Amino acid sequence: MAKKKKEIHPMESLLRMDRIPHIWCPGCGIGTAVTAFTSALEKLKADLNKVCVISGIGCTGRVAGYVKLDSFHTTHGRPIAFATGIKLGDPELKVVVFSGDGDIIAIGGNHFMHAARRNIDMTVICVNNFIYAMTGGQVAPTTPLTAYTTTSPYGNVEVPSNIPQLAEACGAVYVARWTALHIRRLTNAIVEAMQKPGFSVVEVISSCPQYYSRINKLGDGLDMMKFYHDNSVIRHNEPTENLDIDYQKQIIVGKFIDRERPTYMDSYKKWLEEVKHQIPKSPKIQNT
Amino acid sequence: MRANPKDVFTGAYYIDGDVSSAYGAAAAGCKFIGGYPITPSTEAFEAFVRRAHQVGAISIQMEDELGSIASVIGASWAGKKAMTITSGPGFSLMMENIGLGAMLETPFVVLNIQRGGPSTGLPTLTGQADMMQSRWGSHGDYEIITIAPDSPQEMFDYTVKAFNLSEKYRCPVMIMSDECVGHMTEKVVIPSADKIEVEPRRFYKGDKDKYIPFPVDNLVPPMVKAGDGYKLHLTGLAHDEKGYPLLTQNSKVKTQNANTRRLVDKIRLNVDKIIELKEDGIDDAEIIVVSYGITSRVAIRGIEMARAKGIKVGSLRLVTVWPFPEKKITELANKVKAFVVPEINYGQIVFEVERCAYGKANIVLVPHGGGSVHNPDDIFHAIEYAAKERKNVDGIIEQKTNLYSLIFEKEYKLHG
Numbered sequence: 001m002a003k004k005k006k007e008i009h010p011m012e013s014l015l016r017m018d019r020i021p022h023i024w025c026p027g028c029g030i031g032t033a034v035t036a037f038t039s040a041l042e043k044l045k046a047d048l049n050k051v052c053v054i055s056g057i058g059c060t061g062r063v064a065g066y067v068k069l070d071s072f073h074t075t076h077g078r079p080i081a082f083a084t085g086i087k088l089g090d091p092e093l094k095v096v097v098f099s100g101d102g103d104i105i106a107i108g109g110n111h112f113m114h115a116a117r118r119n120i121d122m123t124v125i126c127v128n129n130f131i132y133a134m135t136g137g138q139v140a141p142t143t144p145l146t147a148y149t150t151t152s153p154y155g156n157v158e159v160p161s162n163i164p165q166l167a168e169a170c171g172a173v174y175v176a177r178w179t180a181l182h183i184r185r186l187t188n189a190i191v192e193a194m195q196k197p198g199f200s201v202v203e204v205i206s207s208c209p210q211y212y213s214r215i216n217k218l219g220d221g222l223d224m225m226k227f228y229h230d231n232s233v234i235r236h237n238e239p240t241e242n243l244d245i246d247y248q249k250q251i252i253v254g255k256f257i258d259r260e261r262p263t264y265m266d267s268y269k270k271w272l273e274e275v276k277h278q279i280p281k282s283p284k285i286q287n288t
Numbered sequence: 289m290r291a292n293p294k295d296v297f298t299g300a301y302y303i304d305g306d307v308s309s310a311y312g313a314a315a316a317g318c319k320f321i322g323g324y325p326i327t328p329s330t331e332a333f334e335a336f337v338r339r340a341h342q343v344g345a346i347s348i349q350m351e352d353e354l355g356s357i358a359s360v361i362g363a364s365w366a367g368k369k370a371m372t373i374t375s376g377p378g379f380s381l382m383m384e385n386i387g388l389g390a391m392l393e394t395p396f397v398v399l400n401i402q403r404g405g406p407s408t409g410l411p412t413l414t415g416q417a418d419m420m421q422s423r424w425g426s427h428g429d430y431e432i433i434t435i436a437p438d439s440p441q442e443m444f445d446y447t448v449k450a451f452n453l454s455e456k457y458r459c460p461v462m463i464m465s466d467e468c469v470g471h472m473t474e475k476v477v478i479p480s481a482d483k484i485e486v487e488p489r490r491f492y493k494g495d496k497d498k499y500i501p502f503p504v505d506n507l508v509p510p511m512v513k514a515g516d517g518y519k520l521h522l523t524g525l526a527h528d529e530k531g532y533p534l535l536t537q538n539s540k541v542k543t544q545n546a547n548t549r550r551l552v553d554k555i556r557l558n559v560d561k562i563i564e565l566k567e568d569g570i571d572d573a574e575i576i577v578v579s580y581g582i583t584s585r586v587a588i589r590g591i592e593m594a595r596a597k598g599i600k601v602g603s604l605r606l607v608t609v610w611p612f613p614e615k616k617i618t619e620l621a622n623k624v625k626a627f628v629v630p631e632i633n634y635g636q637i638v639f640e641v642e643r644c645a646y647g648k649a650n651i652v653l654v655p656h657g658g659g660s661v662h663n664p665d666d667i668f669h670a671i672e673y674a675a676k677e678r679k680n681v682d683g684i685i686e687q688k689t690n691l692y693s694l695i696f697e698k699e700y701k702l703h704g
Contacts, residue, residue, distance in 0.1 A: 016521070019532060049517035054362075065521060065533065070514040072365070073523035073533075074358065075388050081322075081355035085362025085370070086514055088346050089320055093366065093515050111358075114351040272341055280338045 027221020029206025312447025590667025
């Protein structure tokens, strides 16, 4: 019998194969988001030595551990601040923050706001699964009203964040939202976001069969894909105030913001050109 | 390696400790500061920002201290020498990421101009009550280095040293100054670049495929930086040699033990090289005043007063507070009658002195709540008190007396 040829994973050059199998549950959308990201890197023909991935804590926080790039798994909520340091430390690097809704919008919301305001050149891929999954299904700032979680056992009473609206209000130059079903469109959105100079945000609506779907009795991963298929509506350039997500209602996806603003480094370099010859006076008393 | 002349503002200045520290950072080759304004450390941040473009550095005022320390660790891994500047409340906010810095074996410097606490405390007045926090503030086991300068000149010198130590041992180094030193204006002489020793970042130069970020047999391995093609993975999770977290419970236990041991051993096995002390008249002393930071300057007056009375008193100044000079204190405890420990808190480093004295010498704490420095008379009285031989009712010399309880207990009418 002929020897069976060893199968090579198509993304082997971009994944840390020595760390596979990964920790994500069957039916989880994060793997799809990672596939879209790695496909985007291939499409971009980016210099992989110059791409950094920074993650925070949580299920999506584990992405940094599986991509074969310079990758940093940092503290909860701080990946954007960490990435700001890396970007300013070496402006040549292409910086991608890959983390979850809890990490970026709740505990790290402040850094999200201010990195967008400064227009630091980075791409934020925010996987939104509506729940804190790593810790076992607690309420998130994105949990839709009335949805059950372990810390909203009688239904969520808090109004959830609208991530694209927040990103737009804070100054992001590129904002898109796709679900884990829209692989091709999501890949293209990541390509566009990474090409866009400035702070770009791609929200990925992701299934969480083990917690969000199980607690709310919404079925498994495949059922969620069917739900996305039947309920997502593509509306490019939709005003971001219309992008709230209600419990098991339609999800508007598309590219909402694509605008130009000078990036932090552009403004910094311009300023540096103007002031580089100015030397501040100091209370020097004599030369030694 | 010598400092880059471009980074050194050679000359004699009349500046405060904060500004001096900023110039020290520049001289040491600091190329990134992520800061957040907080009294009384703001002047240091401002001074660096004013001159950042001169030395090719970049500075950013982050949205909070959590962000500033995270950006500093990021910048350090992008290959830049980096620092953050803060005071009490900001220092508290930084703790989690200081743990990340220790875990990722990242060189960076934290300048803490201490103020009175707890909480918002005394923003414009002095304190020394963050000393234990600098050592134990973040959760888990790790070691850091803490330096306590006592003058604007030392703020320059020891900021340079702090950067050198952090590069040498790949760990966070804290400069635990205080409001008095930070806002004290004195003459500071910045020497020429060829007189300033600077530790360069040690980069790995071998085969890319063979790079192991955290080898178990190397306490301080060379670093790489983001963008060099090493496909580095760093995680705050307990990790193995490759930097990968593990999945099985047994392997987690194994790597945890190997890794945390490296984090503490790299400092503990090098204590003799790291620790710097300043001694004065301790050879024939019966009493030794152990002090650090601004209190060591106040103690000089107390010591002079005691010497005028004929008490044999010496001074041991802790320039490096952490790692603690255990050997030195134990050695002295066998020879002297008592240690007098003045500090602007209600007892922190005194417990370390007590621990290392093994009951062989009396320990007298001279506490101070903060806001100002000690009255030198208090230190003098404590020395006098320590010099007296006390006998109990049976005529046996008491081995240990805690001055703290003697001074304060009687002031309260009610005990809860």
